[in-house]
Amino acid sequence: MSIPLLAARRSHCRWFVPTPEPVRSGREKHRPDAFGDRHVCGATVKPGSSYCPEHCLRVYDTRASGDRKS
Secondary structure, eight states: OOEEGGGOOTTBOOOEEOOOOOOOOTTOOOOOOTTTTOEEOOOBOOTTSSSOHHHHHHHHOHHHHTOOOO
């Protein structure tokens, strides 16, 4: 499930996902929204975070970025 960033609320995961192709019909021109039509995960966030449990692990995993404090 993904939702447009423009429609995301505080309770939605803010992990950016690939934007689906817009559906165009006939003569209708596509007009991007204020955020360039970017989409976010949209799942329910983990308390105290801006991400769902799955994406929270990716964001806060220090080993993935090599950011280790000794």
